[in-house]
Amino acid sequence: MPLPLQIPVRYTEEDAGYVSMRPVVKQTFRLNELADMVVSVTGKDATRVQQIFRNGTVVYNGYRYSWDGISAEPAEITSLLRPFPDDDPARPFHAEEAKSVLLEMGGGPQRNVVEILRSDASEKKLFGKNSPWDVLVQCARDATARYEKYSHARKADLYRITLPFENGQALLAAMLESAPRGLRYRWTTLRPPAVVIFVCPR
Numbered sequence: 395m396p397l398p399l400q401i402p403v404r405y406t407e408e409d410a411g412y413v414s415m416r417p418v419v420k421q422t423f424r425l426n427e428l429a430d431m432v433v434s435v436t437g438k439d440a441t442r443v444q445q446i447f448r449n450g451t452v453v454y455n456g457y458r459y460s461w462d463g464i465s466a467e468p469a470e471i472t473s474l475l476r477p478f479p480d481d482d483p484a485r486p487f488h489a490e491e492a493k494s495v496l497l498e499m500g501g502g503p504q505r506n507v508v509e510i511l512r513s514d515a516s517e518k519k520l521f522g523k524n525s526p527w528d529v530l531v532q533c534a535r536d537a538t539a540r541y542e543k544y545s546h547a548r549k550a551d552l553y554r555i556t557l558p559f560e561n562g563q564a565l566l567a568a569m570l571e572s573a574p575r576g577l578r579y580r581w582t583t584l585r586p587p588a589v590v591i592f593v594c595p596r
Contacts, residue, residue, distance in 0.1 A: 397470055399425050405459040423461075429474050431459065434547045438478050440471045447471070479596060483541040487553045489534035491594050496552075498589035508584065509593075519574040526569040526577065533557075533565050534592060542591065553592045562586035 403423045407416045423431075429443070431454050436442040446452050450463035466474075494511045515527035524532075539553040557565065563586040570578050 397425055397464065397466055397474065401425065401428050401461050401464070403428065403459050403461045405457045408453050408456055408458045425474070426477075428461070430478075433475065433478055437546055438475055438480065440468060440475055443475065444468065444471045478546065479544050481541075481544045482551065485541065485551055485596075487534075487539045487541070487592070488594065489531045489539070489553075489592055492592040493550065493595055494593045495530055496589075496591040496593065497584065497587040498591070499585040499587050501588065506585075514577065515569075515573075517574050517577055519572065522572055522574070524572045526573045529565065529568045529572055530590065533590060537561075539592065544596065545593070548593055548595075550593045550595045553594065555590045555592075557586075557588060557590065559586060559588070562588055565590070 401423050402420065404418050404420050406418045432443050432446050432452055435452055435454055436446065444466055447464040447466050451458065451460040453459075492512060494509050495515075497508045497510065499506045499508070510526075510530075512527055515530065516525050518525045534553075534555060537555045537557070539555050542552040542554045544551050566584060566586045570581060570584075573581065
């Protein structure tokens with residue numbers, strides 16, 4: 395039996411650890427829309443996609459989506475996933491094309507990740523020569539970025555730069571120095587990043 399082209403889906407806000415009392419919303423998804431949402435959670439992993447389709451539930455962007463379980467053969471899942479992008483380590487890195495960066499601070503259980511959008515970091519302080527985004531792009535020019543993977547959740551390729559502590563400290567200081575007052579205030583809790591990941595849409 396072929397996969398259904400339209401799937402009735404129910405969703406509600408996900409309350410961690412609690413039974414949600416919020417109303418359930420119903421919506422019909424096209425097959426490719428449901429696949430796109432599931433792949434954003436699982437990546438291009440045919441086994442996990444097949445399992446989620448069969449279980450009929452997934453949590454995405456703070457909402458729990460559910461549907462009547464769909465049985466699919468491995469070949470059907472493979473065909474469904476074929477249009478989704480694959481990792482491409484040969485893809486050239488252009489820091490100026492990134493839409494955001496992820497700053498990884500700390501490590502182990504203390505690891506914290508903060509996303510900084512290019513649209514925010516491009517602001518300059520009055521009479522400022524460079525913006526914080528200019529500082530980040532210069533960091534990429536001065537270091538070697540390593541291709542990490544294609545993120546289906548972000549629909550972008552990720553490029554990682556690992557920084558020694560003193561370099562992370564200097565980068566954060568330069569970002570704060572170039573930031574306008576409002577942005578600098580929002581970043582007061584940032585710590586020197588150990589890793590900078592550039593998020594480049596494909």
